[in-house]
Amino acid sequence: MMKADEIITYCLDNYGYLDYTQTPYGHELFYNQQNISVFVLSIQEFDSDDDNFSDLNHPDKYRLSLCLTNDEYNKLFSKQCPYDKKYICFHECDYTATNIIMPHPVKSRENFIQCISPSKIIFEKVLKELISLSYKRARQEYLLKKQNNM
Numbered sequence: 001m002m003k004a005d006e007i008i009t010y011c012l013d014n015y016g017y018l019d020y021t022q023t024p025y026g027h028e029l030f031y032n033q034q035n036i037s038v039f040v041l042s043i044q045e046f047d048s049d050d051d052n053f054s055d056l057n058h059p060d061k062y063r064l065s066l067c068l069t070n071d072e073y074n075k076l077f078s079k080q081c082p083y084d085k086k087y088i089c090f091h092e093c094d095y096t097a098t099n100i101i102m103p104h105p106v107k108s109r110e111n112f113i114q115c116i117s118p119s120k121i122i123f124e125k126v127l128k129e130l131i132s133l134s135y136k137r138a139r140q141e142y143l144l145k146k147q148n149n150m
Contacts, residue, residue, distance in 0.1 A: 002117075030138070038141045066131060069111065098116045
């Protein structure tokens with residue numbers, strides 16, 4: 001299993017303009033440039049009052065959440081595919097299951113995805129690319145906000 005801090009370190013080492021914030025429930029990374037901040041990813045280590053779907057209150061259990069563009073989100077969740085083929089859940093997800101990429105239990109309508117306590121293999125095979133897509137979406141959103149502020 002990847003450790004949460006390994007994912008944070010990977011992102012900080014490989015992407016620019018990231019702000020790291022520690023929260024009462026975990027960690028967040030935002031693309032931040034010229035006082036415009038856009039969500040990239042979060043790692044939630046504890047359940048909250050309004051989000052206990054993933055049963056996170058256990059040692060070494062956390063939820064990595066990313067936000068994708070509508071198109072990228074729909075590519076992931078448009079077909080049915082068994083877990084063992086693509087490591088992706090399509091419907092009736094067990095939001096406590098580890099090492100599976102699935103819609104976020106609270107923010108899926110906003111194109112958020114999650115993976116509980118991913119393994120290094122899933123991180124290398126799937127999540128690195130999804131993190132890159134979340135970062136690219138955040139940068140595009142920043143550029144739009146910057147343009148609208150001019």
